[in-house]
Amino acid sequence: MDYFLTEEQKEIVEIASLVGKEKIVPVMEECDENERFPTEVYEEFAKSDLCGVAIPEVYGGLGFGAFEQVLVVEELCRYDAGIGLALAATGLGTLPILLMGTEEQKKKFLPGIASGKTITAFGLTEAGAGSDAGAMKTTAVKDGDSYILNGSKCFITNGGDAHLYTVIAKTDPSKGSRGASAFIVEKGTPGFSFGKKEKKLGIRSSSTREIVFTDCRIPKENLISREGMGFIVALQTLDNSRPGVASQALGIAQGALDDAAKYSRERIQFGAPISSIQAVAHLLADMATKTEAARALIYQTAKMIDAGCKNFKKEASMSKLFASDAAMEVTTNAIQVMGGYGYMKDYPTERRFRDAKITQIYEGTNQIQRNEIANALLKEYR
Amino acid sequence: MNLIVCVKQVPGSTDVKINPETNTLVREGVEAIINPFDLYAVEEAVTLKEKFGGNVTSLSMGPPQAAEALKETLSVGVDEGVLLSDRNFSGSDTLATSYTLARAVKKIGEYDMILCGYQAIDGDTAQVGPGIAEELGIPCVTYVKKIREVKDGVVILERMLETGFQVIEVKLPVLITVVKDINTPRLPSLRGKMKARKAEIPVWTAADIACEMDRIGQPGSPTWVRKIFAPPQKTSGRMLSGEISQQAKEITEELKHLQLI
Numbered sequence: 054m055d056y057f058l059t060e061e062q063k064e065i066v067e068i069a070s071l072v073g074k075e076k077i078v079p080v081m082e083e084c085d086e087n088e089r090f091p092t093e094v095y096e097e098f099a100k101s102d103l104c105g106v107a108i109p110e111v112y113g114g115l116g117f118g119a120f121e122q123v124l125v126v127e128e129l130c131r132y133d134a135g136i137g138l139a140l141a142a143t144g145l146g147t148l149p150i151l152l153m154g155t156e157e158q159k160k161k162f163l164p165g166i167a168s169g170k171t172i173t174a175f176g177l178t179e180a181g182a183g184s185d186a187g188a189m190k191t192t193a194v195k196d197g198d199s200y201i202l203n204g205s206k207c208f209i210t211n212g213g214d215a216h217l218y219t220v221i222a223k224t225d226p227s228k229g230s231r232g233a234s235a236f237i238v239e240k241g242t243p244g245f246s247f248g249k250k251e252k253k254l255g256i257r258s259s260s261t262r263e264i265v266f267t268d269c270r271i272p273k274e275n276l277i278s279r280e281g282m283g284f285i286v287a288l289q290t291l292d293n294s295r296p297g298v299a300s301q302a303l304g305i306a307q308g309a310l311d312d313a314a315k316y317s318r319e320r321i322q323f324g325a326p327i328s329s330i331q332a333v334a335h336l337l338a339d340m341a342t343k344t345e346a347a348r349a350l351i352y353q354t355a356k357m358i359d360a361g362c363k364n365f366k367k368e369a370s371m372s373k374l375f376a377s378d379a380a381m382e383v384t385t386n387a388i389q390v391m392g393g394y395g396y397m398k399d400y401p402t403e404r405r406f407r408d409a410k411i412t413q414i415y416e417g418t419n420q421i422q423r424n425e426i427a428n429a430l431l432k433e434y435r
Numbered sequence: 436m437n438l439i440v441c442v443k444q445v446p447g448s449t450d451v452k453i454n455p456e457t458n459t460l461v462r463e464g465v466e467a468i469i470n471p472f473d474l475y476a477v478e479e480a481v482t483l484k485e486k487f488g489g490n491v492t493s494l495s496m497g498p499p500q501a502a503e504a505l506k507e508t509l510s511v512g513v514d515e516g517v518l519l520s521d522r523n524f525s526g527s528d529t530l531a532t533s534y535t536l537a538r539a540v541k542k543i544g545e546y547d548m549i550l551c552g553y554q555a556i557d558g559d560t561a562q563v564g565p566g567i568a569e570e571l572g573i574p575c576v577t578y579v580k581k582i583r584e585v586k587d588g589v590v591i592l593e594r595m596l597e598t599g600f601q602v603i604e605v606k607l608p609v610l611i612t613v614v615k616d617i618n619t620p621r622l623p624s625l626r627g628k629m630k631a632r633k634a635e636i637p638v639w640t641a642a643d644i645a646c647e648m649d650r651i652g653q654p655g656s657p658t659w660v661r662k663i664f665a666p667p668q669k670t671s672g673r674m675l676s677g678e679i680s681q682q683a684k685e686i687t688e689e690l691k692h693l694q695l696i
Contacts, residue, residue: 068623103625
């Protein structure tokens with residue numbers, strides 16, 4: 054489908070594709086196998102200016118928006134979703150500052166992120182607080198000009214490898230969800246350490262780690278917005294990041310479709326390419342349709358964000374829900390088309406299949422997305 | 436440092452056709468790329484600029500579409516590109532090309548180093564780099580695999596040989612041709628790509644660089660190509676087996692039969 058990309062948007066895709074082909078492909082299998090964070094590939098993202106795409110020019114970025122960020126994440130994840138996630142999760146960790154940070158915070162932190170020197174992460178989830186984020190236990194107690202953080206966050210993408218963490222903690226546990234606040238914590242701050250590094254089914258080149266606060270003192274200047282705004286910051290961040298995780302899923306789906314379609318034309322059975330067998334061709338047709346529908350939904354949602362629409366919550370959830378379910382289905386069927394070969398590690402398809410699963414789970418499970426969509430939808434019929 | 440890097444646009448495909456009348460390559464309709472060896476020269480020039488400051492100009496002689504090759508150099512950090520394009524340049528051999536490029540270098544004026552790929556993948560002559568240096572009357576070092584040091588108007592280079600390398604100290608200005616061991620060319624950046632798209636590449640004609648007309652294009656090219664042809668495909672050899680003495684006998688018979696011994 055032609056989305057009538059501008060010359061600049063085409064160049065963004067071209068550069069991301071070039072980085073994917075030249076820098077991700079040579080290391081992706083090894084990173085997946087050894088669960089290694091691709092630091093050197095992130096440096097290539099930086100050199101190619103991909104880290105600053107969605108950061109305003111005044112803070113050292115290229116001044117593009119959500120749509121261009123989506124294009125970058127999709128293209129990188131078409132090669133490897135774990136490696137592409139390093140950039141996508143930095144986007145997530147940056148959003149609280151970008152959306153609700155003070156001018157001083159933006160000036161201090163955004164140039165480093167735009168240049169690719171600073172990798173970021175977002176810390177909301179806790180062992181006992183997944184979908185029920187309000188159940189979080191991490192606290193931040195004001196002490197003079199500082200806040201003292203205690204507690205831990207789990208499953209933090211880029212955990213350990215990120216230099217900057219935007220973290221939600223309870224400043225007033227008695228107020229429930231209104232008692233949370235958002236903070237910026239720099240790696241190396243005394244009392245801030247890293248716990249268990251997770252071993253995972255997919256996105257294995259992405260680091261997923263526990264982050265731990267033990268009397269971790271941070272300056273009050275690192276409070277994002279005001280006390281009590283923590284959940285607002287978190288929800289706005291997640292609304293804005295959903296097209297990002299959706300585009301990760303889209304990249305996975307497109308990659309799997311590419312694998313399977315190419316394979317079907319080369320694989321000879323019964324004296325002809327298997328693409329000539331209607332049962333196979335129909336699988337491919339459904340895969341392509343789902344992938345394209347996901348793309349159209351994501352692109353249009355990103356354009357709504359860039360156009361300044363205030364209310365895109367429903368569409369953001371729809372994008373994430375549809376694209377991740379599509380990615381799971383498309384990768385499953387890609388392996389089906391490729392049969393035994395698709396199941397083996399000789400092709401990247403089995404990795405895409407493993408990577409797809411997380412997109413249905415993180416940044417709000419698809420069940421939570423359905424809740425969000427239904428809530429927004431039913432409000433329209435009130 | 437002011438640096439000039441010479442690039443050539445070459446066919447990106449091995450499926451090249453030859454015009455039987457002119458015995459030259461048919462370039463129309465063939466995907467064009469920057470000669471891969473020139474990319475190492477571009478990278479080295481940009482690296483030197485980043486280290487010592489200054490300016491990098493890329494220079495190419497070719498048809499108007501060769502401006503694309505120059506734009507590509509801008510996307511990886513070259514400051515400006517200059518295209519030499521004129522109908523009178525067509526049919527240039529390596530001598531006429533060297534002369535023409537040297538004229539452009541003179542027009543550019545101040546420079547410390549000229550960098551070229553050691554040869555182009557289409558002609559494989561490796562003559563244009565040294566030809567430019569000769570025309571300009573400056574030293575030339577070929578097959579450079581490393582620039583060790585640049586200081587006080589002198590550069591120390593490592594020059595690749597078949598059995599090791601030579602260390603050469605040479606005064607600036609100098610022309611060097613580089614081999615691929617010298618660096619890893621960077622990928623274009625987004626900012627570079629956008630700058631390149633907007634860039635206007637100035638086009639200089641023979642008149643702009645004050646060429647003597649009998650030294651450019653076909654009149655300035657003493658090379659006479661008698662015939663260009665695809666070499667016959669090699670057939671696979673025959674493996675001999677059995678006793679060594681028997682094999683020796685067989686091969687001797689065969690060579691005698693072919694009247695080679």
